[in-house]
Amino acid sequence: MSHLKPIHSDADHAASVEEIERLWDAEPGTPEHDRLEILGTLVDAYESSRWPIDTPDPVEAIKARMDAAGYTQSDLGRLLGSRPRASEVLNRQRRLTVEMAWKLHTAWAIPAESLIKPYALRTGEMPK
Incomplete structure (x- = not known):
């Protein structure tokens, strides 16, 4: 497994989403599941800043x-x-x-x- 790093581009985002899909069924308490949780947080942060959703008026x-x-x-x-x-x-x-x-x-x-x-x-x- 490679080291985790911030998501700075759409290419980084796509690679992270692909890895999340690969890790989706990881057992809780395993290093793979920990990585899945961290990647999820990184992807969420990137998506929130890249594609913000404004509240309606x-x-x-x-x-x-x-x-x-x-x-x-x-x-x-x-x-x-x-x-x-x-x-x-x-x-x-x-x-x-x-x-x-x-x-x-x-x-x-x-x-x-x-x-x-x-x-x-x-x-x-x-x-x-």
């Missing part, structure tokens, strides 16, 4: 949750206090308040970091 997060759970705009309106308010939020005419974000987070399990992310309104206005 609040409106995208709400729409995704509605789609996944089968919620309707009426359901959102009941949660936010009125159907017109829900429509304004979904159409980017009104920003979420902290209270609305909290309700969405607790009732629909939408990650708070998605709900508090700054986003543009339909007018193009960004928060200060």
